[in-house]
Amino acid sequence: MTLSNKIIPQEIIRLKRDGKVLNEQAINGFVSGLVDGNFSDSQVGAMAMAIYQNGMTVDERVNFTKAMMNSGDVLSWEGFDGPIVDKHSTGGVGDKVSFMLAAIVAACGGYVPMISGRGLGHTGGTADKLESIAGFNVQPSISEFKRIVKDVGVAIISQTDNLAPADKRLYSIRDVTATVESIPLITASILSKKLSAGLDALVMDVKVGNGAMMNNLTDAKALAESIVNVANGAGVKTQAIITDMNQVLGTSAGNAIEMYETAKYLTGKQREPRLHQIVKALASAMLINTNLARGEKDADAKIEQVLRTGLAAEVFDRMIAALGGPTNFIEQPWDSMNKANVIMDVKAAQHGYIAQMHTREIGMSVVGLGGGRTAPTQKVDHTVGFDRILPLGVQVNRGEVIARVHAKDEDSANRAIEQFNNALTYSEESPELSPVIYS
Incomplete structure (x- = not known):
C-alpha cells in the first residue's frame, strides 16, 4: 500500500x-x-x-523535490570521461538559448543530457520546438538517450514516462490552472527533472520582466535563491544568472521559426546581440563550473572557437540526426519543417521609438495562433508565430515593418497583428533599456 x-x-x-x-x-x-x-x-x-x-518552507521544498525526483528513474553516467552539465531556463518568449548553448558546451568537451519541458502558459517549450523537425523523436528510451549523449555530447529530449513522472503530470495541470508562477512548484519541477538526470553541475537562467514567470527582480532573486539552495543541498553544484525578459529574446517567437533562428545563429548568419550575450554568459558559467575553462577569458575563447570553426553547428546537426531528424538540418532547416499558410507583415501603428513591449501578450498571441496549449492534451501548430521582430529602442516610422506573423489563415493573422501592435508602446525620446544580464 x-x-x-x-x-x-x-x-x-x-x-x-x-x-x-x-x-x-x-x-x-x-x-x-x-x-x-x-x-x-x-x-x-x-x-x-x-x-x-x-x-512552502525550505524543508518542504527539499522533501517535495526529492520525492518528485525519486518518483521514477534516476540516471547515472559511469564511464563518461567529462563532466555531466545542464542548463535550465524559467521560460520566456522567444527563448531558444538551450539549443545553441548545449551544442557549444558539448563541442567544448562537456556532456549535456538535457531533459526539457513543453510550453507552459505564455512561454514556449523546448520539446515542442524540436518537434517542428520531421522525424525528430523527443522521447527515446533511456538507453538510447545515454548512448546519444556519449556519442554526440548532447541530447535534448522531453520528459520520459520514467523520469520524474510525478512532475510530468503536475506540470500539465499547472499550465491550465493558473499556478505556473509558484516558486516552490517551479523549484521542485525544475530540479526533480534535473536531479534525476544525475548532473555534476547546473546553471539556471532565471528570467525577469513582463514576459517571464517572475516579473520583478525581488521575485526573480527569490526563485534563484530557492533553486540554488535546494539544488546545492541535494549535492549538485548550481549557479543562477538573472536575465532580462522585457522583450522577445532574439528575433522570433514560435516553434519552427525559432528552430530556423537557431540554425542561423549556429552558422553565424544571424546572431541577435542580446541573445548572443545570454548564450555566452550561460555557456561560460557551465564551462567554468565544470573546470572545462580556467576563467571567463578562457571560456570566451573556447566559445568563440567552436562557433567560428562550425564545431558547435556540427554537434547540433549530429544530435538532430541521432534523434531521428535529417542529417543536414543546419544547412537546410526548411527541408524538414513546415511553413505557415499565411505570412503577413506587422506594421508600426505610429512614429517613434519602440519603448516598451508587453512580452507576455506576444507570447499569448502565439498561443492564440495555435503555437501553445490551452488544454494539456492540445496539439501544437509548429508553423505559427512571429519573426523579424525589431528590438526595443529602434526608431520607426508609421507603416514600417516591425515584425512578420505566421498563421494558418488570414483571420488569425489579422488578429495577431492587432495583438502585436497593442503590445507595443512608443515614445518620442530614445528609451532607457533594461540590462540584458542583471546578476
Missing part, C-alpha cells in the same frame, strides 16, 4: 490550504498520488493552488 492510500487526498489539501507545514509523509503521499492516480486532476489542481497561495 502506498502512502497516498493511507492519507486521504483532501486532508493533505486541507493542511496546505490552511497554511500548515507538510511533513515528509504528507508530501510523499501527494507525490505518490500524482503517479498512481490516487489524486484526481481536480485534487491536483486544488493542491497546486494551495501551494501557490501559501508557499
